[in-house]
Amino acid sequence: MANKYLGITSGLIVTMLLLTGCTMNLHPELVKRSEEFPGSKKCGECHIDIYNEWAGSLHAKSYVSEEFRVSTNDYEFKFCLGCHVPETIFTPDGTDASQAEFVEEEKKPRTHNLEDGVDCQSCHLTVDCMLAGPHSGMGPHPMEKKEEFYRRSYLCGRCHVETFKEYLMNAHNNDHDKTCQDCHMPAVKRKLIQGEPWQRLHRRKEGKAHTFSSLSAIKNSDGFIVLSFTELSNKNNQIKGVLEIQNNMPNHSIPTGSYGYREVLLLINLKNSFGETIKSKHESIFVEMDTQLKPMEKRKYPFAFDIDGTNKAAKELEAILFRTDFNRTNKTLLAKVESKIGTP
Ligand code: HEC
Ligand code: HEC
Ligand code: HEC
Ligand code: HEC
Ligand code: HEC
Structure with missing residues (x-):
């Protein structure tokens, strides 16, 4: 009814x-x-x-x-x-x-x-x-x-x-x-x-x-940010290389904005065959420091890990880029790449 x-x-x-x-x-x-x-x-x-x-x-x-x-x-x-x-x-x-x-x-x-x-x-x-x-x-x-x-x-x-x-x-x-x-x-x-x-x-x-x-x-913007490892080498007890970040987004910087805590964090991890991280480096990309990735910018981060007793088992490199907050509790994954390490 x-x-x-x-x-x-x-x-x-x-x-x-x-x-x-x-x-x-x-x-x-x-x-x-x-x-x-x-x-x-x-x-x-x-x-x-x-x-x-x-x-x-x-x-x-x-x-x-x-x-x-x-x-x-x-x-x-x-x-x-x-x-x-x-x-x-x-x-x-x-x-x-x-x-x-x-x-x-x-x-x-x-x-x-x-x-x-x-x-x-x-x-x-x-x-x-x-x-x-x-x-x-x-x-x-x-x-x-x-x-x-x-x-x-x-x-x-x-x-x-x-x-x-x-x-x-x-x-x-x-x-x-x-x-x-x-x-x-x-x-x-x-x-x-x-x-x-x-x-x-x-x-x-x-x-x-x-x-x-x-x-x-x-x-919605697949491939907007691309990470890649280049110039990798493993000799003289050192693993080194260059991580390249390409911001393919033509529209705004990463991160963007002017208020609140605006940080994007880059981690480069050295991992063993169990996938465990044995050494790690990080870089902060900040609006406040004017280090944000500008539209279409390509940036290189050279890195080197010294090989000693603890990381002889190093097998793989991994780079992760994520947006985070002040307490590092919220993380939004923006991009990730992995690469095997050649034998010395
Ligand atoms: C009692 C139901 C009802 C309520 C409550 C209501 N709307 Fe609507 N609204 C409609 C209907 C029905 C349409 C027409 C939808 C269509 O044309 O497909 C509409 C259309 C719209 C449109 C036009 C969308 C467009 O581009 O055609 C907007 C904007 C909108 N409403 C916003 C609001 C907002 C903001 C509120 C609260 C302040 C609100 N409505 C509350 C029923 C309602
Ligand atoms: C920050 C601005 C913003 C807020 C807040 C916002 N809208 Fe909208 N709304 C938009 C924009 C922009 C569009 C047009 C999107 C398009 O079609 O390109 C839109 C479209 C619409 C439409 C038309 C249908 C559609 O999907 O295009 C309706 C209905 C509507 N909004 C209702 C609401 C209601 C109800 C709320 C609150 C619950 C709300 N909006 C909050 C910006 C906003
Ligand atoms: C080509 C797609 C694209 C367009 C166009 C675009 N954005 Fe974005 N936006 C993104 C992506 C992807 C992110 C996530 C990366 C980041 O956090 O910086 C983002 C992040 C953001 C953030 C920050 C969110 C955060 O987590 O830091 C804001 C605010 C924002 N956009 C607003 C805008 C506004 C306003 C416009 C228009 C003037 C716009 N965006 C146009 C893709 C886009
Ligand atoms: C012109 C508009 C505008 C004004 C004025 C403004 N805000 Fe905002 N606020 C924003 C926008 C847009 C964001 C989203 C992040 C960004 O783009 O900076 C934001 C985000 C924030 C955030 C982060 C929110 C969160 O929950 O993490 C804080 C904190 C904040 N604003 C504080 C302030 C304070 C304090 C003032 C006054 C001094 C202020 N805002 C005035 C537009 C504004
Ligand atoms: C009336 C002002 C206003 C308008 C218009 C507006 N925003 Fe916002 N926006 C804000 C404020 C303020 C915040 C911060 C909210 C917070 O974090 O507490 C925000 C937050 C955001 C965020 C999240 C940023 C982050 O830190 O993750 C995105 C994405 C965003 N807005 C996109 C848009 C888009 C897309 C439009 C247009 C369709 C739009 N906004 C229109 C005021 C506005």
Whole structure:
């Protein structure tokens, strides 16, 4: 019975929408810019998949993050809040800046739903209280199609200022037509809503997962970073060689960004036939020290291990590159290579 009524109701809604040719506002609270907005969880009642992806991303933690709380002296530095809990990324005059140049101005912080960080409204609520996106749609809230803005890197550049500057600076490199979204929001074809009754009324569309992760970016840019051993030799009680790192990514440095702890660590390990590491060297690649790998840069790290009693059994070399944090607890593997060692 309930299902039948649902069918009739949704049928009626569709007819009404088709007749008016525009969207209705069944949920005025969704476009409120105050405590009346129930928070991103509400968007998640219909946009279930997108909500779950976003909730697992660092954007959803940009305010509650312990590092952020500490580094703002318990949220005292108001300047910091504009990017971590913005009202919206649209400029006060409503610019969605389809131009390539960069509008660098402060974003107004919210006073409500702070724990949602960079929330759904941050990226989707325009100054005239529409929910904008790349498609034209029909639904229970006001919508506006702004395809160009949503498909361009500039949107991310509103907050990722330094990374976007790197990106613009390298615009002459090949393969530059890839946007931030192409690598960091993997393409998916699906319905934009999974909640009832709305999901019955809509077909699948070309959309983007809201994971915003570097892991999906690594998968999306296969071969973006290549490690190789060259000039290997094993003589005079010394194993030496050169490790080459090639950053094939034309878009930004590794690591990138300007806030928080930005380190990539290179380990070169000497291993025995049991696969155990017997000697190890490491190099830090830091944004702060300006040692990050620039787009398309190739860098050489010469190394040498002295052979003594303990490492006569050396059989293999291994190089690992990973992104890490201050406590070295989180590690994201970026690239890896192995090479057998010739006999002396
Ligand atoms: C409203 C400002 C804002 C916008 C717009 C924005 N970001 Fe972010 N982004 C942040 C903040 C703040 C963080 C840091 C969150 C944290 O680590 O607590 C972040 C973190 C990230 C991270 C994780 C970085 C890391 O250290 O692992 C990625 C990847 C990312 N954003 C990609 C994007 C992409 C792609 C876009 C465009 C589709 C985008 N962001 C748009 C503010 C923004
Ligand atoms: C009651 C259900 C419901 C809720 C709650 C809801 N939406 Fe929607 N939304 C829809 C439907 C239905 C569409 C149209 C989908 C389609 O055209 O395929 C839509 C479309 C959109 C679009 C347009 C996408 C595009 O490019 O066409 C955006 C952006 C959007 N919603 C954002 C939000 C945000 C942000 C929230 C929370 C503030 C929210 N929605 C809450 C049902 C909902
Ligand atoms: C060609 C694919 C590609 C494009 C285009 C791209 N990225 Fe990345 N991005 C990556 C990869 C791969 C990583 C992981 C390597 C790293 O951590 O530095 C990454 C890392 C990041 C990180 C840091 C995450 C971390 O763990 O340090 C941020 C922030 C980021 N990208 C933002 C952006 C923004 C903003 C843009 C657009 C201006 C963009 N990216 C364009 C592939 C891409
Ligand atoms: C950091 C900015 C950012 C945040 C936060 C964000 N979105 Fe999006 N959203 C985008 C971008 C960029 C696109 C366009 C992707 C494309 O199609 O190229 C998009 C697309 C969409 C679409 C259209 C369908 C699609 O996949 O393209 C919907 C619906 C949507 N977002 C809803 C939401 C909801 C709901 C939330 C909160 C749970 C949210 N977004 C959070 C940037 C964001
Ligand atoms: C222009 C936008 C912007 C402003 C202003 C801003 N941030 Fe961020 N913040 C970001 C982005 C984007 C990231 C993601 C990493 C990156 O790209 O640097 C981030 C990441 C961070 C992180 C790492 C988060 C984590 O959980 O690891 C910390 C800590 C941080 N910011 C602190 C601050 C402090 C403190 C201020 C004020 C002095 C500030 N931010 C102001 C955009 C901003």
